[in-house]
Amino acid sequence: MIYTVLITDPISEDGIQPLQLHPNIDVVIRNDLTEEELFTIIPNIHALLVRSQTNITRQLIEKANNLKIIARAGVGVDNIDLTAATAHGILVVNAPHANTNSAAEHTIAMLFSLARKIPQASISLKQREWNRKAFIGVELKGKTLGIIGLGRIGAEVAFRAIGQRMRVMAYDPFLTEEKGEELGILPASLDEVIEQSDFITIHTPLLENTKHLLDARAFQKMKTGVHIINCARGGIIDEHALYHAIQTNKVAGAALDVFQVEPPFHSNLLDLPEVIATPHLGASTVEAQENVAVEVSHDIIRFFTGKVVQNPVNVSSVPKEAMNQVAPYFTLSERLGQFLIHLADDVVEEINLFYSGPFTNFEVGPLTRNTIKGILQRHLGEQVNHVNALYLADQRGIKINENKTSSLKGFTNLITIEMITKQESFRISGTLLDGLGPRIVELNDYQVDIFPKGNIVLIYHHDLPGVIGKVGNLLGNYQINIATMQVDRSNLGGEAMMLLTVDKPLNVECLHTLKSLTEIYNVKTIQLI
Numbered sequence: 001m002i003y004t005v006l007i008t009d010p011i012s013e014d015g016i017q018p019l020q021l022h023p024n025i026d027v028v029i030r031n032d033l034t035e036e037e038l039f040t041i042i043p044n045i046h047a048l049l050v051r052s053q054t055n056i057t058r059q060l061i062e063k064a065n066n067l068k069i070i071a072r073a074g075v076g077v078d079n080i081d082l083t084a085a086t087a088h089g090i091l092v093v094n095a096p097h098a099n100t101n102s103a104a105e106h107t108i109a110m111l112f113s114l115a116r117k118i119p120q121a122s123i124s125l126k127q128r129e130w131n132r133k134a135f136i137g138v139e140l141k142g143k144t145l146g147i148i149g150l151g152r153i154g155a156e157v158a159f160r161a162i163g164q165r166m167r168v169m170a171y172d173p174f175l176t177e178e179k180g181e182e183l184g185i186l187p188a189s190l191d192e193v194i195e196q197s198d199f200i201t202i203h204t205p206l207l208e209n210t211k212h213l214l215d216a217r218a219f220q221k222m223k224t225g226v227h228i229i230n231c232a233r234g235g236i237i238d239e240h241a242l243y244h245a246i247q248t249n250k251v252a253g254a255a256l257d258v259f260q261v262e263p264p265f266h267s268n269l270l271d272l273p274e275v276i277a278t279p280h281l282g283a284s285t286v287e288a289q290e291n292v293a294v295e296v297s298h299d300i301i302r303f304f305t306g307k308v309v310q311n312p313v314n315v316s317s318v319p320k321e322a323m324n325q326v327a328p329y330f331t332l333s334e335r336l337g338q339f340l341i342h343l344a345d346d347v348v349e350e351i352n353l354f355y356s357g358p359f360t361n362f363e364v365g366p367l368t369r370n371t372i373k374g375i376l377q378r379h380l381g382e383q384v385n386h387v388n389a390l391y392l393a394d395q396r397g398i399k400i401n402e403n404k405t406s407s408l409k410g411f412t413n414l415i416t417i418e419m420i421t422k423q424e425s426f427r428i429s430g431t432l433l434d435g436l437g438p439r440i441v442e443l444n445d446y447q448v449d450i451f452p453k454g455n456i457v458l459i460y461h462h463d464l465p466g467v468i469g470k471v472g473n474l475l476g477n478y479q480i481n482i483a484t485m486q487v488d489r490s491n492l493g494g495e496a497m498m499l500l501t502v503d504k505p506l507n508v509e510c511l512h513t514l515k516s517l518t519e520i521y522n523v524k525t526i527q528l529i
């Protein structure tokens with residue numbers, strides 16, 4: 001059988017040599033295709049090799065009758081509809097490590113360019129101007145660099161910035177004190193990074209909870225004269241808010257490699273002299289392009305020759321027999337993890353899993369991996385899967401303990417997850433009810449009964465008359481319908497908890513108003529898809 005690999009983005013010719021040389025692979029390079037042409041050609045393609053420019057939509061996947069594997073020659077898979085690919089049984093692989101160095105170097109290049117206004121000065125001189133006064137810069141030495149997202153690229157940037165004698169602080173939900181110490185940086189909260197930095201650089205993926213992470217409120221809290229760098233993804237910064245912050249001199253300059261819409265020809269940010277910009281060049285070096293192309297080429301070959309791929313994004317590698325036993329508990333275990341991570345305000349250090357009931361007789365490893373996947377995915381995105389969940393947790397210093405117990409508390413099966421963060425601990429228990437599906441039955445010391453899906457609001461409040469009415473009225477004012485409500489309390493007049501399921505998510509203003517009610521001391525919103 002000959003497999004056709006279609007390459008639709010510019011790629012290193014040297015890097016795809018392994019594919020070109022393979023006797024069963026036919027490589028078609030077409031980075032000039034219109035969307036229409038791509039739709040025409042896709043039914044005959046077995047593998048698609050892309051970078052960030054090709055949008056792999058559900059509609060395209062639905063047409064791709066023979067497509068078995070999509071290879072992303074890079075990190076971010078936000079241009080691929082992963083749900084549709086998974087639903088159609090198409091494997092997605094990427095090259096998560098191969099362009100880290102290039103992206104980090106580009107960030108450092110942006111840092112220097114911003115500090116010394118090199119692009120602006122170069123343009124000016126080429127226009128035959130000799131304007132030395134206009135381009136007075138600032139030194140990096142002694143300044144604070146705030147890194148948001150200390151993963152592969154963030155850590156490399158930190159390492160280099162320390163070499164420039166900068167003070168480096170970072171916020172990452174999985175950054176421990178020990179890791180900070182090891183890297184020579186200061187672990188901090190998001191607000192501390194935002195408020196104390198002279199330069200802020202972003203290195204998170206674009207996820208539901210990182211969209212507009214830097215918005216008008218965040219810019220308001222920053223030091224006047226701060227510099228912003230984004231070499232991660234457009235959309236993490238609210239571009240309108242950034243424009244306004246530059247216009248009002250809050251932000252002295254911004255270096256942008258990525259944009260909400262690419263190419264950003266209609267963005268007014270490009271009109272500002274304080275903004276320097278590159279056309280998504282973070283990974284565009286000879287070395288990175290060769291590395292990513294080699295890495296995904298080998299995974300495509302591994303896949304077509306029946307070997308295990310190295311960088312799966314959406315695959316489940318649970319053995320069939322174990323799968324049959326644990327499959328009914330899959331949704332429950334993942335949702336418990338997803339729920340818990342929404343409660344954590346600081347770094348997760350330990351996760352303890354307790355299995356009771358039928359689990360004594362079978363391998364619960366796949367369920368543990370599923371829970372950890374649910375926990376990590378909130379901040380690491382779709383890169384987390386069953387294969388790498390424990391590895392990624394271990395890399396972040398999270399201890400995981402699996403236990404089998406006999407404490408069923410009246411249920412026929414019970415999974416309890418305990419998550420210990422630096423300052424708090426949380427416990428959640430769930431069960432699978434025969435014919436009714438998964439239920440959360442305990443949250444910390446409160447008894448509940450909730451189907452773990454949709455929009456959930458968790459309110460910690462004082463046990464006082466009128467609180468329920470106030471909450472109901474407030475949500476009603478924002479046209480938010482309450483589907484279910486449960487209330488439990490530790491003791492009469494003491495601490496109490498209200499758990500609501502609502503028909504749509506609370507907007508920022510509604511959440512803010514809810515939190516400001518005097519009887520309420522904490523609110524968490526949880527979205528389980």
Ligand SMILES: NC(=O)C1=CN([C@@H]2O[C@H](COP(=O)(O)OP(=O)(O)OC[C@H]3O[C@@H](n4cnc5c(N)ncnc54)[C@H](O)[C@@H]3O)[C@@H](O)[C@H]2O)C=CC1
Nearest residue numbers: 076103149150151152153172203204205231232282283379
């Ligand atoms: N401009 C370019 O050409 C390139 C851009 N990238 C982008 O850079 C980004 C980072 O890539 P990697 O470092 O390889 O990923 P990574 O997965 O190693 O690191 C991302 C880090 O962000 C953290 N994070 C998630 N949500 C957060 C939040 N709300 N606040 C703070 N931290 C949060 C995660 O815990 C993780 O440690 C990705 O979006 C990737 O697509 C990557 C390569 C090239």
Ligand SMILES: O=C(O)C(=O)COP(=O)(O)O
Nearest residue numbers: 051052053074075076283
């Ligand atoms: O790897 C990534 O996430 C990147 O953003 C690089 O994108 P590119 O492959 O250069 O289109």
